[in-house]
Amino acid sequence: MPLTHKQILDAVLELMTELSGDWEYSGAITAETRLLGDLAMDSLDLVILGGELQERYGQLPFSEFLAELGKQEAEARDVTIGELVDLISRQQRATAPGGVA
Amino acid sequence: MTPKTILIGLDGATFTVLDPLMAGGVMPHLRDLVADGVRATLRSVVPPLTPPAWTSLMTGKRPGEHGVFDFFQKETPDSRYFRFTSSHDVQSATIWSIAGDCGLRSNVLNFPLMFPPPALVGCLVPGGWMPWRQLRLGCRPAGLFDRLKELPSFNPRELSHDMALEEKVLEGCAAEEYLDWITLHTRRERRWTEVFLYLMREEPADFGAILFDGVDKLQHLCWRFLDPALAPKDPTPWERDVRAACLNYFRELDGLIAEIVAAAGPDATVLFASDHGFGPTSDIVYLNTWLERRGLLAWAGDRGARPDATHQVGINQIARHVFEMDWDRTLAYAATPSSQGIHIVRRAPGGSGGVADEDYHRFRDELAAGLMGLRHPETGRPVVAEVWPRDEVFAGPFEPWGPDLTVRLEGDAVVSILRADAVVGRRPEPAGTHRPEGIFLAKGPGVRRGEAVAEMSLLDVAPFVLHSLGLPIPDDVSGRLPVQTLEPGWAPPRLAEPVEAASRPLVGASVAADPIGAGVALDAEEERLVLKRLSALGYLE
Numbered sequence: 001m002p003l004t005h006k007q008i009l010d011a012v013l014e015l016m017t018e019l020s021g022d023w024e025y026s027g028a029i030t031a032e033t034r035l036l037g038d039l040a041m042d043s044l045d046l047v048i049l050g051g052e053l054q055e056r057y058g059q060l061p062f063s064e065f066l067a068e069l070g071k072q073e074a075e076a077r078d079v080t081i082g083e084l085v086d087l088i089s090r091q092q093r094a095t096a097p098g099g100v101a
Numbered sequence: 102m103t104p105k106t107i108l109i110g111l112d113g114a115t116f117t118v119l120d121p122l123m124a125g126g127v128m129p130h131l132r133d134l135v136a137d138g139v140r141a142t143l144r145s146v147v148p149p150l151t152p153p154a155w156t157s158l159m160t161g162k163r164p165g166e167h168g169v170f171d172f173f174q175k176e177t178p179d180s181r182y183f184r185f186t187s188s189h190d191v192q193s194a195t196i197w198s199i200a201g202d203c204g205l206r207s208n209v210l211n212f213p214l215m216f217p218p219p220a221l222v223g224c225l226v227p228g229g230w231m232p233w234r235q236l237r238l239g240c241r242p243a244g245l246f247d248r249l250k251e252l253p254s255f256n257p258r259e260l261s262h263d264m265a266l267e268e269k270v271l272e273g274c275a276a277e278e279y280l281d282w283i284t285l286h287t288r289r290e291r292r293w294t295e296v297f298l299y300l301m302r303e304e305p306a307d308f309g310a311i312l313f314d315g316v317d318k319l320q321h322l323c324w325r326f327l328d329p330a331l332a333p334k335d336p337t338p339w340e341r342d343v344r345a346a347c348l349n350y351f352r353e354l355d356g357l358i359a360e361i362v363a364a365a366g367p368d369a370t371v372l373f374a375s376d377h378g379f380g381p382t383s384d385i386v387y388l389n390t391w392l393e394r395r396g397l398l399a400w401a402g403d404r405g406a407r408p409d410a411t412h413q414v415g416i417n418q419i420a421r422h423v424f425e426m427d428w429d430r431t432l433a434y435a436a437t438p439s440s441q442g443i444h445i446v447r448r449a450p451g452g453s454g455g456v457a458d459e460d461y462h463r464f465r466d467e468l469a470a471g472l473m474g475l476r477h478p479e480t481g482r483p484v485v486a487e488v489w490p491r492d493e494v495f496a497g498p499f500e501p502w503g504p505d506l507t508v509r510l511e512g513d514a515v516v517s518i519l520r521a522d523a524v525v526g527r528r529p530e531p532a533g534t535h536r537p538e539g540i541f542l543a544k545g546p547g548v549r550r551g552e553a554v555a556e557m558s559l560l561d562v563a564p565f566v567l568h569s570l571g572l573p574i575p576d577d578v579s580g581r582l583p584v585q586t587l588e589p590g591w592a593p594p595r596l597a598e599p600v601e602a603a604s605r606p607l608v609g610a611s612v613a614a615d616p617i618g619a620g621v622a623l624d625a626e627e628e629r630l631v632l633k634r635l636s637a638l639g640y641l642e
Contacts (some may be wrong), residue, residue, distance in 0.1 A: 022250075023234055044232045044262070047185055048216065052238050055217050059448060 002092035008057070009085045016081055017051075031082030057088045058095065102305040103366045105205075105593075106545075106569045108160075109210070109358060110310065114149065114375035118141070118327050118351075127352050131542075132361035134371070138544025142556045147494050147507055148441045149377035151317070152186050152229075154559060155213055158374060159195040161563030161578035165497030168192040168215065170504070171228075171440040178501035178553045181428065183436060185230065188214050191534050194501065194575065196566045197221055197308065203596055206306035211293050211314065215239060223306045226260075226296060228314065229244060233261035243298030248303075248499050249296060253434045259285065260292045274322065276339060283346040285321070286315035287353050289438075294357040294535050301364050308570060311361070320379045323347050324533025328381055331531055370545030370569040373623040374562050382534035384477075384514035386484055388435040388443060388519040395471060399430035400520060425520070431469060433505075438516045442504020444466065462506045463488060465505055472508060478525055486511045541583075545569065547591035554585040 003011075009031060016039075017029040025039055035041045041049070050062045065079075065087050123132035146157045146164060148171070148223050156169040164170050168190050169389035173183035180249045191214055197207040198632035201222035213229025216239045226249070226523065249255050274282055290313050311499030325331045326344045333340055364369050365381045379395035426434060431454065433445050445465060448455035456464045469488040487509040495503035510516065514525075515534050540559050543565070544550070567574050568582050571593040 019235060019237065022237060022246075039234075041234060042232070044230060046235055048232055048235050048238065051187060052235070053219055 002096040003057075003089075005085065005089045008092070009082070011056075012053075012081055012085050015072070029081070031080060031085065033081050034078045035081070035084075036078045044094065046085050053084070057092065060087060060091050062087075102308070104301065104305070104309050104369050105307045105571070106309075106370045106372070106566055107365045108310040108566060109361065109373045110155070110312035110314075111316045111373055111540065112155075112312060112314040113374045113377060113535065114373070114377050115320075115380070115536065115538065116140075116540055117378070117380065118320065119540065121329050122348070122351050122355075126346050130353035130355045130362070131373075134358075134362065134373075134544055135542055136551055138542060139542045139552050139554055141554045141583070141586065143539040143541040143559055144540055144556055145372055145377040145535075145559050147489065147537075148439070149535045149537045149539075150439050151376055152213055154376035155312075156191055156193075156374060158562045159197070159212070159238035159561050160191070160193040161196075161560050161574075161580035162193055163497060163560065163579055164498045165491075165495030165503060166193065166579060168499040169501065170495070170499075170502060171437055171442075173437055175502055179449075181436075181444075181446070186214060188217055188219050190214070191219070194363070195219075196563050197223070197310070197450050199572060199575065200308050200570060201569060202579070203570075204309060205570060205572070206304075207310065208297070208300045208304060209310045210297050210300075210307040212310065213312075219509060223308075224300050224304050228261070228312055233257045233259075233263055236261045239528075249299070251270075252295060252296055252299060254292060256292060259289050260296075262348065267311040270642070279323070279343050280338075280346050283319060283343070283350055286318055287346075287350045290315050290350075290354055290357055293444075294360060295509050296366055297361060301361075304605040308566070309365070309638060314355075315350060316354070316375070319347055319350055320533040322532070324379070324381055325531050326444070327533075328531075331381060344380070368546065370543065370548065372541070372543035372545075372562070372565065372569075374541050374559075375539035376559070378536035378538040378540070379607075380513060380536040381531040382513045382515045383527055383531050384484075384510075384512065385517045385526040385528060386475075386510055386514050387517045387519060387524055387526065388508075390521045391472075391475065391524045392433050392435070393520070394524065397432045397468075398434050399427040400425055401427045414516050432456055432464070435516060435518045436504070438518050440504055441508050441516050443506040443508070445505040469506055472506070475524070477511075478523070483511055484514065484525060485509070494508075510527040527549050542584075543586060547588050547593065549586055554583075557583045557586070570592060 013029055013031070016033070018091070020028065020029055020039060023039070027038065033039065035046065037047075050060070054060050102374040119128065119131065121126045123135065129488050145154050148194050150171065153164040153169045154171055154280050156167050157163060160167045169186055172186055174186045174190055176182045178182055197209055198221070200207050201220070205222070207221060207223040209215065209223065210226045211228030215225060215227035216231050218225055218227065218241045221241055224245055225239070225241040226236070226245070240246040240249070293311060293313065297309065300306070301309060322326060323343060323564065326340065326347050337345065365371060389398055393400065401585065409510065428446070431446055433443050435443050445461065445468070447461070448457045469490065472488050473483065473487045475484040476482065489507045491500055491503040491505055491507070494507055508516070513534070539559065541562070558580060561583040562580065563578060564574045564580045564582040574582060
């Protein structure tokens with residue numbers, strides 16, 4: 001039984017809220033929060049975060065996801081927590097028995 | 102419970118630096134420990150580099166046997182794309198996983214390749230390229246990070262990896278930044294020690310291991326201030342200040358070592374080991390330029406990063422070769438400077454580029470012969486001391502992941518992967534670089550006292566640790582118990598009987614039946630996406 005989008009969103013928001021509590025970030029963590037622009041994560045952070053999410057939710061098409069990110073103009077290159085959750089949710093549905101992406 | 106064994110890792114430590122510091126009174130506690138114990142040169146593995154070498158220390162195995170070759174790992178044996186090496190690549194039992202299997206607890210701090218966190222009986226705070234913003238994700242058991250946050254001096258930003266600071270190690274740092282940078286590493290070692298001492302009190306373990314990696318970082322950037330042979334005769338005030346800051350780092354480190362040894366108590370075995378040694382470097386060998394001149398490598402148009410003032414390539418640029426090269430006209434390339442390796446592009450089934458299987462050995466032999474024939478433009482002397490084919494140096498189940506050829510350069514030269522106007526260059530000021538000769542020191546029950554003994558292999562450290570804990574040495578470990586360090590006939594009480602490797606349940610290490618990625622054949626589109634991913638992450642420009 002795949003997790004619902006809301007279950008994943010709640011869990012990832014909880015994770016990111018917990019992590020950002022260790023930083024100098026005092027804003028609210030929402031689905032719209034940007035990992036690079038708002039949370040000041042760097043490239044190594046994204047690699048580690050991707051590893052953590054795959055530990056929790058199984059193999060993700062993280063390469064393709066970041067590839068799409070890389071196509072964007074440098075100024076617009078960013079990813080929100082909601083977009084990460086969408087990725088996980090899509091993959092959960094695709095890998096469920098009888099699921100389609 | 103008091104610990105049976107304490108391992109203090111000194112990344113990159115060398116007697117070239119430590120001996121004068123001990124003799125000169127900068128490290129009196131370490132001097133006294135040596136007088137009360139045993140010392141030996143510790144020969145590292147090929148390549149003498151942090152990820153493979155510490156993994157060899159943890160496992161007692163060579164890179165071809167444990168699966169870690171470099172900071173980056175190939176996606177697949179024939180892929181030209183590389184990803185960060187992680188704990189999943191350590192495909193062998195480790196000293197802490199074996200201890201856990203036998204019911205012993207371990208506290209492990211600041212060792213590389215510990216994320217995602219492997220199962221461990223005890224406490225883990227990972228090191229290596231673990232970014233400070235996510236340090237809590239790597240701490241085990243659950244809740245440990247929050248407990249550490251309660252410590253008055255706990256500061257993850259100073260404790261863990263900060264990409265901007267790390268790049269200064271390889272890319273150089275402005276003169277006015279040296280003192281702050283050195284002082285940061287002095288504070289960082291204090292932070293790690295405070296965590297270690299806290300765990301010794303609150304989470305007592307049979308085996309404790311802590312790695313001080315500032316030694317390596319200082320030696321990279323500040324070698325000319327540490328090597329007595331390079332000390333300026335008439336130093337400028339700035340040079341005096343930098344030298345003083347370096348000495349202060351080692352003085353403080355000595356004090357931290359004394360605190361740990363005192364906390365461990367008189368009955369503990371305490372050992373020190375470095376993953377590799379260090380020495381000066383001035384010459385740079387541009388391997389990809391050499392390959393280009395032999396018609397074996399082509400840059401894509403105007404691409405090909407050229408050396409800047411520091412003549413070094415930083416972390417963010419290390420994988421840029423994927424963008425830089427014309428893969429239709431490239432047969433061999435050096436992927437990273439750290440691996441000292443050359444990869445041969447193999448012809449894909451049905452493809453036209455690359456080296457065909459039937460030509461592989463001839464091509465590789467000719468390449469090796471060419472490298473051995475390379476001469477220094479000024480001295481006429483050989484540039485390359487040794488060339489190893491991977492089946493010779495990386496024999497084992499993970500051999501296909503290693504470079505096809507690995508070089509050891511003559512003298513003090515290092516490898517660069519950059520595009521240059523000449524095959525051999527020279528940096529304006531000497532820097533520090535890795536050498537195979539590291540250090541081993543130990544004291545404790547059954548350890549010889551006041552002796553310098555014959556050279557050991559890095560692979561022998563794991564057997565030494567297991568023996569000191571009273572644990573059996575698995576029969577698949579390539580290292581051997583360094584009996585020259587021990588009193589004849591002495592053995593600690595046995596805690597467990599030897600078991601064959603195949604039958605031993607592995608608690609700590611995640612050992613896959615096949616190498617990670619073994620069953621994954623990336624098609625062209627997937628490889629393109631990996632390339633894009635690297636680009637998105639900033640590893641390529």
